[in-house]
Amino acid sequence: xxxxxxxxxxxxxxxxxxxxxxxxxxxxxxxxxxxxxxxxxxxxxxxxxxxxxxxxxxxxxxxxxxxxxxxxxxxxxxxxxxxxxxxxxxxxxxxxxxxxxxxxxxxxxxxxxxxxxxxxxxxxxxxxxxxxxxxxxxxxxxxxxxxxxxxxxx
Numbered sequence: 001x002x003x004x005x006x007x008x009x010x011x012x013x014x015x016x017x018x019x020x021x022x023x024x025x026x027x028x029x030x031x032x033x034x035x036x037x038x039x040x041x042x043x044x045x046x047x048x049x050x051x052x053x054x055x056x057x058x059x060x061x062x063x064x065x066x067x068x069x070x071x072x073x074x075x076x077x078x079x080x081x082x083x084x085x086x087x088x089x090x091x092x093x094x095x096x097x098x099x100x101x102x103x104x105x106x107x108x109x110x111x112x113x114x115x116x117x118x119x120x121x122x123x124x125x126x127x128x129x130x131x132x133x134x135x136x137x138x139x140x141x142x143x144x145x146x147x148x149x150x151x152x153x154x
Contacts, residue, residue, distance in 0.1 A: 013120045013135055017142045021149035023108040026116060027080045029145055030104060039148040040141055041070075050077055054085065081106055087120075098122075118142065 019026050029035045036044040036056070043057040051074065058068040072086035082105050089098045100122025107115040118138055 011122055013131070013138065014117065015135070015138055015142060016115065016117045017146065018109065019114050019116055019142075019146045019149055020112060021114055021152070022111060023080050023106050023114045025149060025152065026114040026145070027083070027106050029149065030083055031077075035148075039144040048074065048077060050074055052077075075101065080108075087122075116142065116145075 029039060031046055031048040033044040033046045036046060041056040042059045044054070045056075046052070046054040053073055054071065056070045060067050068089070070087055070089050072088050074083070074085050076082060076084040082103070084101065084103045087100050087102050100120055103119040103121065105117045107117075109115055120134065120138065
């Protein structure tokens with residue numbers, strides 16, 4: 001499993017990762033609510049068609065005041081190849097919506113390995129710390145995905 005992070009510009013982050021699983025399984029992990037709940041969020045709704053909507057909820061832990069909810073629309077979807085989705089998070093504390101686009105490509109390296117490239121595009125991050133937080137969060141999510149895929153295949 002390799003992890004690659006590119007800082008393309010102030011408003012884009014690109015991560016590339018090799019995952020030891022078939023491309024169809026990796027794609028399903030991004031589009032099937034039951035699988036999404038195994039690695040990314042506590043509660044998922046996902047209508048895997050262009051124009052479909054999704055909703056992800058991560059339950060608050062004891063230090064947080066509220067659950068973390070993300071909603072959006074599927075902007076483009078090509079089975080086992082590409083998933084593009086808007087990503088909208090309402091920041092209740094600052095009373096603002098944070099919006100960006102996730103563009104995820106899936107490439108079969110062979111029958112048992114997939115390269116996934118995740119590009120987050122949107123408004124520039126407010127400061128270097130939020131940019132670093134975003135990079136670390138996506139890197140951690142892809143690590144969780146890789147672990148789940150390995151467990152599923154064992």
